Amino acid sequence: MTRELSLQTTRLLSRLLPQADVDTQAFVDIRRRIHANPELGFEVGATAELVAGLLREWGYEVHTGIGKTGIVAQMKVGNGTRRLGIRADMDALPVVEATGLPYASKTHGRMHACGHDGHTAILLAAAKALAARRDFDGTLNLIFQPDEENLCGARAMIQDGLFERFPCDAVYALHNAPGVPVGSFLVIEGPVTLSSDVADVTIKGVGGHGAMPHLSRDPVPAAAAVVTALQTVVARNVTPGDTAVVSVGFIRGGATHNVIPQSVALGLNVRAARPETRAVVEQRIREIVSLTAQAHGVQAEIDYRQLVPPVVNTAAECRLMEQVCAELVGAEHVATEAPKGFAGSEDFAWMLAELPGCYVLLGNGEGEFGGCMVHNPGYDFNDQVLPLGAACWVRLTQTYLVA
Structure with missing residues (x-):
């Protein structure tokens, strides 16, 4: 059975993502819009246009065309000198969707079968909340990356001057984890992917x-x-x-x-x-x-x-991520060891080869729905965890760029 979010977590989410700042259903709708219109590799023009338009509307300084179709949205608040990067991937897979959902892919042979639609919506929700609150001190760089599935997008953005143009002291990313209960995080020091x-x-x-x-x-x-x-x-x-x-x-x-x-x-x-x-x-x-x-x-x-290369999380950034996740769901729901048999790869590794940081896994749920593995024609991102993922990025920003 999928574990429901605890009352304590629900209350904390309400504080971090108040209805006045973020309408969660609106971001579920955005996620499903992206899901219905999947784009592959570097050809994520419509997705990038949607993302960039929303970020501009919320007051971010938006830079497009980085690594072909990547985006960086920057917001500076106060006089703080620390600089934080948070990355989300935008691309889909060449898979024929078999979910039968009302918002299923409109393009035969393309599908958001890895949850990048959810990752993008999570970071957008956090972006809106942070723009409304501005309760941090420093520079926030939100990185929306193309072509993760072919393991090329991160390197393309880096080679296009990502961290020279938008310096970061640390960089973080998130991925959903099917089979891991809702309301759980995995924060693993050292190697995470292969x-x-x-x-x-x-x-x-x-x-x-x-x-x-x-x-x-x-x-x-x-x-x-x-x-x-x-x-x-x-x-x-x-x-x-x-x-x-x-x-x-x-x-x-x-x-x-x-x-x-x-x-x-x-x-x-x-x-x-x-x-x-x-x-x-x-x-x-x-x-x-x-x-x-x-x-x-x-x-x-x-x-x-x-x-x-493998994704290798650095110690100090893992400890901070553990602290943030424990505040949200309780330390007992923050695992620090990888699930057995977890052997995927992820091009966020190139960013961690440049900077310290942490790649955190967010439980997508168990059972037939939430537990359906990524890259499967029946997979769908679990919208129930979208506000929790967004709250994670909000709290990380508040903690790392402490006002």
Whole structure:
């Protein structure tokens, strides 16, 4: 069963997000409008236009076109010198929605299946409350990012001068967590998500007639041996208790029964929790591919691409986030260990490679609805947690940029 918000939390939300400042239903409507009109990658023009228009209306200094379609909304209050960044992602996924909801995607093959519509609405609700109250002292930078799903948007904004143009002393972000009860947060010091790398391996032999393999150099058994040997990379090279994943996503080779192919292609997906583990795993994959091919008398090429590092939360920023979340829901509802099997990746890692900060997880609920995993055609962000997420950002801003 989904846990309801406690009376204490409900009262605190009313204080942080008073009806006079923020009409919660209005932001649920905004969330559902974004949900019905999903946009992919960097092509988030309509979403960005909606976001920028609202922020200007509330008095923010709005800068658009950062990292192609990213937005930064800045507000300075008082004479404080501290500078806080808070980031939300805006993009959807190439998924055919199957929720049957009245506000389901209007575009076939596109869907907000990861809750970025909710993340955007949460930060907008917080933005309006903070603009109305102005009860902080310093500079607030609200970052609305495109193309998180392809792990490219954060880096594009950084390369476009994000933190040179809008300096921050720390940066924070939030993601919903299906299966985690409503009214709960996860604040995890150290690695939170895994790095994400891909490798394209080509095993090159000499093709020939299937009845005369002795006249060929068959890449198929070599590729099979590589796949088998890759299963030892984590099992025999990664310390128990550490986390890494090596998956073979595709094997392609040959087109007919009686022809030994010229080559076989393998596609690998590689994840790791720690930079040092990431390096060990890459080294072992390269060695296995090269030496296994050599042992089979064929050649191998590997195109290994590091996409994004792990998200690593810094200690002081985690402690502050724990304090803020505990004020909202009670310390007993703030977990500090990642759920078992949590192995996603997130390009907010690039921002944390530049600055200290914290990536916090907000419970999306349990059961058939709230517990539906992201990237699933039946997923939907839980609107019940929208005010709690917004209150989290309001309270963080008040605490970090203390007046």
